Amino acid sequence: MVAPIDFIKEKYIEPNNITQDMLCKSLAIGKKTISELYQHKRGFTLHTAKKFAKFFGLKPEFILMKQVEYDLSLDKEEYAFIKPxxxxxxxxxxxxxxxxxxxxxxxxxxxxxxxxxxxxxxxxxxxxxxxxxxxxxxxxxxxxxxxxxxxxxxxxxxxxxxxxxxxxxxxxxxxxxxxxxxxxxxxxxx
Known part of the structure; x- marks a missing residue:
């Protein structure tokens, strides 16, 4: 499963030669946040998803759903102790x-x-x-x-x-x- 930031990088950031500095300035997001998104050390929050969505003409729900799907693909917890x-x-x-x-x-x-x-x-x-x-x-x-x-x-x-x-x-x-x-x-x- 592709991380949402990788999808956005491939579809929008790289083809348009957008730098991390430009993202920080345009989205009012700190360098550390952008760097950690790029390194998969953090995922999209509601606010970062809304900012990226506004900047790239996407829906925040799309980015957040991609983030949830990605997080679920990485999560191996089974919760076997929970009975339906x-x-x-x-x-x-x-x-x-x-x-x-x-x-x-x-x-x-x-x-x-x-x-x-x-x-x-x-x-x-x-x-x-x-x-x-x-x-x-x-x-x-x-x-x-x-x-x-x-x-x-x-x-x-x-x-x-x-x-x-x-x-x-x-x-x-x-x-x-x-x-x-x-x-x-x-x-x-x-």
Missing amino acids: YVEISMEDKKANSAKWILSSINNSISDKELHYSVDDLFHIFSLASTEAKYHYAITTLFKEVSYEDVIKYCELHKIKKSNIKKLYEFYLTTFNAKAIAEYEWLFEEL
């Missing part, structure tokens, strides 16, 4: 969705050490796990948690419908439960 807002927002939605479901499941369990965790919930859905330790959670999911909350959780976590179906069928057969219209409708397609 979309990711943070999705993580929050996932966490809130899980907490909402878990509050329903854990509500009637008085011993907090027996409460199900976010990881337990994900394990239940992602693996369609019907382990004995998850039976209470599965029962409560279909008895007390709203269908919309379950679907929202599964969509956010990209859980397959077949996993929900497996859990639902386990719930129906193991606990001799009544069919739930919303889930029956959901699985008609499968």
Whole structure:
């Protein structure tokens, strides 16, 4: 990428035999500033860009944009520690969705050490796990948690419908439960 001063030198300064002294005088800019621009020790500021633009009949935005492009080409900082807002927002939605479901499941369990965790919930859905330790959670999911909350959780976590179906069928057969219209409708397609 070409530095903006090099572009201006090539297009305007050199073809017109303009000296650094002439630039200093015409633009009311110090010799040190012009020298540092030429040596790439500094870039264009708003004021130097406006002065050069006025002198050469350019737009200051053009010079400043060239300066920004040049600076960005030199900058190697990745900022890997910064998570995009979309990711943070999705993580929050996932966490809130899980907490909402878990509050329903854990509500009637008085011993907090027996409460199900976010990881337990994900394990239940992602693996369609019907382990004995998850039976209470599965029962409560279909008895007390709203269908919309379950679907929202599964969509956010990209859980397959077949996993929900497996859990639902386990719930129906193991606990001799009544069919739930919303889930029956959901699985008609499968």
